[in-house]
Amino acid sequence: MIFAALIAGAFVVGGTDGFAASSSAFSGGNMLHHGPRSSQAFSMVSTPPTPSTASTSSAPLTQDQFNAYVQNTYGRYPLTIVRGEGCKLFDSDGKEYLDFVAGISTCALGHADSDLAAAVGDQMKKFHHVSNLYYIPEQGQLAKWLVDNSCADRVFFCNSGAEANEAGIKLARKHASTKLGIAEPVIVTAKKSFHGRTLATMTATGQPNYQKNFGPLVPGFEYATYNDPEDLKRVVKRINRRGKIRSLFGRPRRAVAAIMMEALQGEGGVVPATPEFFSTVRELCDETGALMIVDEVQTGMGRTGKVWGYQNFDVEPDVVTCAKALGGGVPIGAMLCKERADVFEPGNHASTFGGNPLACAAANCVTSKLSENGGALLENVRERGEQLRAGLAELQEKYPETVAGVRGWGLINGLVLNEESPVLAGAVVAETTKLGLLLVPAGLKVVRFVPPLVATAAEVSTALSVIDQALAIVTGAK
Numbered sequence: 173m174i175f176a177a178l179i180a181g182a183f184v185v186g187g188t189d190g191f192a193a194s195s196s197a198f199s200g201g202n203m204l205h206h207g208p209r210s211s212q213a214f215s216m217v218s219t220p221p222t223p224s225t226a227s228t229s230s231a232p233l234t235q236d237q238f239n240a241y242v243q244n245t246y247g248r249y250p251l252t253i254v255r256g257e258g259c260k261l262f263d264s265d266g267k268e269y270l271d272f273v274a275g276i277s278t279c280a281l282g283h284a285d286s287d288l289a290a291a292v293g294d295q296m297k298k299f300h301h302v303s304n305l306y307y308i309p310e311q312g313q314l315a316k317w318l319v320d321n322s323c324a325d326r327v328f329f330c331n332s333g334a335e336a337n338e339a340g341i342k343l344a345r346k347h348a349s350t351k352l353g354i355a356e357p358v359i360v361t362a363k364k365s366f367h368g369r370t371l372a373t374m375t376a377t378g379q380p381n382y383q384k385n386f387g388p389l390v391p392g393f394e395y396a397t398y399n400d401p402e403d404l405k406r407v408v409k410r411i412n413r414r415g416k417i418r419s420l421f422g423r424p425r426r427a428v429a430a431i432m433m434e435a436l437q438g439e440g441g442v443v444p445a446t447p448e449f450f451s452t453v454r455e456l457c458d459e460t461g462a463l464m465i466v467d468e469v470q471t472g473m474g475r476t477g478k479v480w481g482y483q484n485f486d487v488e489p490d491v492v493t494c495a496k497a498l499g500g501g502v503p504i505g506a507m508l509c510k511e512r513a514d515v516f517e518p519g520n521h522a523s524t525f526g527g528n529p530l531a532c533a534a535a536n537c538v539t540s541k542l543s544e545n546g547g548a549l550l551e552n553v554r555e556r557g558e559q560l561r562a563g564l565a566e567l568q569e570k571y572p573e574t575v576a577g578v579r580g581w582g583l584i585n586g587l588v589l590n591e592e593s594p595v596l597a598g599a600v601v602a603e604t605t606k607l608g609l610l611l612v613p614a615g616l617k618v619v620r621f622v623p624p625l626v627a628t629a630a631e632v633s634t635a636l637s638v639i640d641q642a643l644a645i646v647t648g649a650k
């Protein structure tokens with residue numbers, strides 16, 4: 173039992189973007205780059221993949237065929253999802269799953285939402301893409317909603333979270349160069365953060381395991397400990413003090429251009445920022461002129477029970493980045509900024525698909541759902557979140573040696589496993605998956621719950637009962 177738990181635990185320890193380091197338990201090799209494919213790894217605790225030959229028919233490829241054609245960048249569970257409905261997903265064998273992953277905090281309205289389908293379908297029939305050389309009404313409408321519902325004044329559209337963060341990084345560099353006279357800008361991010369997979373956002377990500385073998389990294393990033401205001405102050409002051417000394421010797425001015433943080437670290441283990449830490453970020457930015465960038469890719473668009481995670485604090489950032497839930501699963505990202513930070517001019521930044529009519533029609537559907545009925549969807553997020561955390565707290569009492577705690581906001585929550593316990597998050601997720609509940613680990617010791625925002629009380633109860641069964645199995649209580 174424990175052996176199976178350890179294997180399954182090694183299966184998914186990776187990022188919020190679906191990376192799973194699957195191989196270390198088998199190959200003893202580098203977790204990131206060697207070893208068997210994850211479906212083989214998973215098969216040690218579940219069903220072996222069926223060998224098959226290539227097919228010329230239009231039937232879905234088998235998992236082995238899929239692996240033959242698609243690059244091996246994800247550790248995948250041996251599930252082929254073919255259909256969804258609300259919070260449910262169905263695999264190719266017709267098995268039903270309760271989806272508390274939601275495309276990792278993405279499918280805010282669940283699956284096959286009829287209004288989202290109609291919005292996208294109607295837009296396809298009108299026109300689905302046109303260059304940003306022209307005015308796009310759907311984009312304007314979306315930008316207005318984002319501005320009306322945040323502290324920002326302007327929006328740039330792109331296609332993903334990494335791109336939204338890239339845009340924020342570029343904006344901060346240009347702001348530093350043109351407004352602060354900084355020749356060598358430094359962006360301070362947090363250790364254990366996650367900001368994306370492009371070269372700059374991978375460098376911004378304060379986790380060396382994502383950066384290994386991809387050097388040289390992008391210059392101009394430094395890291396501070398999340399939720400440690402004193403460490404952040406030390407890092408910022410050290411960069412600016414040394415930068416000043418360098419300039420005395422005629423070297424280009426090096427200084428902090430931005431502090432970029434998640435309101436709640438998702439991949440870092442579902443760790444909400446403390447109010448003190450967020451206030452310190454704001455104070456340091458005010459003192460130095462640096463921009464405060466909040467990465468809301470995982471927490472934005474209602475996930476925390478407020479439209480934005482930063483609204484859980486009494487602090488307004490200069491830049492907010494979002495993606496994931498913005499289009500409810502249709503790819504779109506956005507970088508929002510205050511007017512004082514809005515230094516981009518024509519030609520500075522662009523994206524062919526960014527803010528195209530199709531993606532904006534989807535996002536406009538999501539925003540209307542967040543606004544309608546006096547914010548009933550946000551109310552649901554808060555209520556279901558409380559229900560979930562209360563139920564998980566009961567499980568903590570029931571399995572005190574395995575469960576160390578529960579944390580989160582709204583519908584982004586983590587069940588924290590005891591460091592001393594041999595049970596890993598991947599083992600719990602492997603069991604719940606077998607029992608029909610999809611969850612995703614956030615690191616080795618945290619089981620993450622990010623269901624669609626439309627999850628019902630009955631669905632949360634079902635999830636709690638499945639996780640109870642899974643904990644009974646992995647702890648050997650059953």
Ligand SMILES: Cc1ncc(COP(=O)(O)O)c(C=O)c1O
Nearest residue numbers: 188189332333334367368469470
């Ligand atoms: C906080 C955060 N920032 C950035 C990203 C990257 O987003 P994307 O995968 O859309 O590029 C993610 C993805 O998991 C994320 O959780």
